[in-house]
Amino acid sequence: MPGGFRPKLNICHMYPDLLNLYGDRGNIMAFSRRCLWRGIQVEVHPVSIGDKVAFSRMDFVFLGGGSDREQNLMAADLMERTGDLREAIEDGLAVLAICGGYQLLGKYYRTITGEVIPGLGILDLYTEGGQKRLIGNVAVEVELGGARQKITGFENHSGRTYLGNLEPLGDVLAGHGNNGEDGKEGARYKNVICSYLHGPILPKNPFITDHLISRALERRYREAFLEPLDDSLEEAANRVMLKRLLG
Amino acid sequence: MSGLRMFIALVAARALTFLIRLSGRGRGSSLPGRVALKICPDLIRRGTSRVSRGIILVTGTNGKTTTNNMIARILEGSGHRVLVNREGANLLAGVASAFAREMDVPGRLCFDYACLEVDEAAFPLVASQVKPQLVVLTNFFRDQLDRYGELDRTVSLVRDALKGMEGAKLILNADDPLVAQLGRSTGLQSVFYGIAEHEGVRFQGSADREAKFCPFCGRELSYRYYQYSQLGNYRCPKCGFSRPDPDVEGVSPRSEGGFTSCRVRFRQGSAVPLDIPVYGVYNLYNALAAYSAALLLGADPHGAAGLLRGYTPATGRMEKFHYRGKPVYLHLVKNPTGFNEGLRALVGVADSRVDVMIAINDNDADGRDISWLWDVDFEILEDRQDKFGIFVCTGRRAEEMALRLKYAGISEARLAVVNGYKEAVKRVLEGESPKSYLLATYTALWPVERILRGYARRVQTKTEYLPHVS
Ligand SMILES: [Zn+2]
Numbered sequence: 001m002p003g004g005f006r007p008k009l010n011i012c013h014m015y016p017d018l019l020n021l022y023g024d025r026g027n028i029m030a031f032s033r034r035c036l037w038r039g040i041q042v043e044v045h046p047v048s049i050g051d052k053v054a055f056s057r058m059d060f061v062f063l064g065g066g067s068d069r070e071q072n073l074m075a076a077d078l079m080e081r082t083g084d085l086r087e088a089i090e091d092g093l094a095v096l097a098i099c100g101g102y103q104l105l106g107k108y109y110r111t112i113t114g115e116v117i118p119g120l121g122i123l124d125l126y127t128e129g130g131q132k133r134l135i136g137n138v139a140v141e142v143e144l145g146g147a148r149q150k151i152t153g154f155e156n157h158s159g160r161t162y163l164g165n166l167e168p169l170g171d172v173l174a175g176h177g178n179n180g181e182d183g184k185e186g187a188r189y190k191n192v193i194c195s196y197l198h199g200p201i202l203p204k205n206p207f208i209t210d211h212l213i214s215r216a217l218e219r220r221y222r223e224a225f226l227e228p229l230d231d232s233l234e235e236a237a238n239r240v241m242l243k244r245l246l247g
Numbered sequence: 248m249s250g251l252r253m254f255i256a257l258v259a260a261r262a263l264t265f266l267i268r269l270s271g272r273g274r275g276s277s278l279p280g281r282v283a284l285k286i287c288p289d290l291i292r293r294g295t296s297r298v299s300r301g302i303i304l305v306t307g308t309n310g311k312t313t314t315n316n317m318i319a320r321i322l323e324g325s326g327h328r329v330l331v332n333r334e335g336a337n338l339l340a341g342v343a344s345a346f347a348r349e350m351d352v353p354g355r356l357c358f359d360y361a362c363l364e365v366d367e368a369a370f371p372l373v374a375s376q377v378k379p380q381l382v383v384l385t386n387f388f389r390d391q392l393d394r395y396g397e398l399d400r401t402v403s404l405v406r407d408a409l410k411g412m413e414g415a416k417l418i419l420n421a422d423d424p425l426v427a428q429l430g431r432s433t434g435l436q437s438v439f440y441g442i443a444e445h446e447g448v449r450f451q452g453s454a455d456r457e458a459k460f461c462p463f464c465g466r467e468l469s470y471r472y473y474q475y476s477q478l479g480n481y482r483c484p485k486c487g488f489s490r491p492d493p494d495v496e497g498v499s500p501r502s503e504g505g506f507t508s509c510r511v512r513f514r515q516g517s518a519v520p521l522d523i524p525v526y527g528v529y530n531l532y533n534a535l536a537a538y539s540a541a542l543l544l545g546a547d548p549h550g551a552a553g554l555l556r557g558y559t560p561a562t563g564r565m566e567k568f569h570y571r572g573k574p575v576y577l578h579l580v581k582n583p584t585g586f587n588e589g590l591r592a593l594v595g596v597a598d599s600r601v602d603v604m605i606a607i608n609d610n611d612a613d614g615r616d617i618s619w620l621w622d623v624d625f626e627i628l629e630d631r632q633d634k635f636g637i638f639v640c641t642g643r644r645a646e647e648m649a650l651r652l653k654y655a656g657i658s659e660a661r662l663a664v665v666n667g668y669k670e671a672v673k674r675v676l677e678g679e680s681p682k683s684y685l686l687a688t689y690t691a692l693w694p695v696e697r698i699l700r701g702y703a704r705r706v707q708t709k710t711e712y713l714p715h716v717s
Contacts, residue, residue, distance in 0.1 A: 017452075017459070021389070023621025029654045136615070154616045198618040203654055204647070233653055236664070237646040
């Protein structure tokens with residue numbers, strides 16, 4: 001940012017008390033630290049069941065996944081907020097939704113017994129329960145902001161997600177991805193990024209983090225200049241897994 | 248015929264154990280048992296039928312090895328012959344290995360007790376093969392989810408296995424709602440142990456808290472205080488399920504000079520002082536569980552306390568070494584709660600500067616998904632950085648560990664990724680700080696311990712404090 005101006009971003013961490021599986025909070029850490037290292041202030045707003053939140057005033061929303069019981073509680077609470085969230089997303093709100101959060105943004109989840117659990121219906125996708133869990137390390141090739149990069153993470157889901165009129169996040173190089181069939185992983189809509197990758201995804205894949213920070217800055221301040229950081233450790237961590245998966 | 252099968256199984260297991268030790272590859276803990284079970288599928292049942300006084304099973308997420316070894320130590324010190332599956336060989340094959348190793352080849356066995364630590368996921372299978380007199384439960388935390396599925400499932404599998412155990416008694420952690428509920432939900436006779444409110448308790452829950460909901464009605468539990476994770480004084484506002492009054496309760500715990508001590512208060516009001524040569528409140532839980540079990544088996548309260556004082560930690564449970572006069576600690580880490588305990592102990596020994604080594608593997612036995620590293624509170628180190636020299640990261644996921652520390656705010660100048668355990672151990676031992684502290688996941692622990700043993704002397708606590716017990 002030019003001059004002495006100190007931008008600030010509001011980070012919204014949805015249900016950190018319920019959804020604390022698979023290191024998901026690492027995504028909040030990565031987003032926050034990479035802002036702070038560049039002199040961008042951040043304020044993290046943890047949101048629990050029943051708390052008030054104005055999505056229009058938020059700059060980045062993170063929605064993770066949890067075990068079944070926690071996920072049901074979260075779904076019920078989010079249903080009440082769907083309208084606000086949809087509006088903010090249409091307005092360009094940066095969102096990262098992982099695993100259960102990803103599924104929830106879609107139209108529905110059909111369980112293996114045929115029960116249909118409605119989603120928020122914000123994104124054109126749906127999920128079918130599967131017999132076998134899709135578990136393991138994943139490598140995905142992603143194109144974001146004109147750059148193609150290989151990202152890595154760990155997936156662990158029994159739901160198979162199918163996209164309607166929606167772009168995937170990337171192509172699966174190793175692992176299962178959305179459904180183990182079509183070779184696609186994750187989804188993108190406006191400034192929303194969805195993925196099955198834990199890892200967590202943001203610390204090891206800083207160009208995705210920086211993409212989200214840039215979009216958030218643009219929406220809030222109409223401009224975004226991100227000073228480059230030394231990412232050699234991030235790249236090294238990513239390289240270990242890429243080498244193992246792809247040789 | 249089946250006698251012959253058993254004979255062949257035992258001979259084969261012995262031969263395998265010998266060969267594995269000879270080759271220097273690992274400790275030969277589960278392969279001999281696997282082979283012996285193939286040859287003689289009812290090996291364990293036949294083995295246990297020859298244990299004269301009783302079988303004790305220890306299960307739960309953390310502290311199994313320590314608790315089991317403590318029970319065995321008290322029983323041995325009280326003059327009993329005890330069979331133990333040591334060193335975390337706690338799946339069915341590991342238990343079979345223990346029997347195959349200890350039984351004489353004719354298949355006669357003369358043990359008074361068998362103390363068996365059993366992996367919580369393998370518990371139903373092992374439980375179906377033995378008739379335990381006592382089952383000791385430590386705690387339930389999230390552990391290697393990609394292998395076991397979710398915590399709720401593990402707890403309900405253990406509960407269902409317990410329901411089938413007529414006549415068994417339970418030793419339950421009153422402070423862990425996931426464990427304490429097993430008294431009511433299984434209907435088995437239960438003894439509860441716990442730790443009373445003290446200066447160190449917290450009034451805010453931490454992020455790694457697992458159980459937030461009442462196991463009976465699903466309402467969120469409310470807490471008067473927390474010990475750590477979901478352990479504490481809880482109550483369900485809806486159905487009234489609450490922390491049971493402990494039969495054996497640790498009062499005023501404190502850690503000092505490598506010892507942790509408390510007063511043990513019994514339900515009837517009498518009290519006995521207890522000291523254990525290991526660090527931290529979480530080890531006190533293990534000691535109280537072992538103590539309760541031993542008392543229920545007829546041990547003398549003062550004698551048992553004396554024997555616990557002489558307890559030697561198992562490999563990697565805050566084990567102490569000396570390297571050229573420098574204290575060195577080795578600690579096993581396997582899940583967020585255990586790692587947080589390890590970090591608290593690390594901060595505890597950081598009265599002078601400490602060099603740290605962390606070895607992270609992602610083999611099957613470690614859990615292939617290492618995202619849990621992000622659930623560990625490394626952030627507690629950020630404000631105390633001057634207390635640490637270097638952080639040496641090693642193992643299959645060394646880079647990821649270093650990355651985690653970077654995002655916890657540790658300056659990159661303090662971070663080193665070192666390939667190879669040997670180089671890494673050397674680097675941390677030769678660091679400039681007056682202390683070293685090594686943390687390792689399961690499959691990294693053994694190679695690290697072997698290398699460490701080569702350089703440093705293990706500190707023995709066993710004989711120094713051995714009391715006289717008749
Ligand atoms: Zn209740």
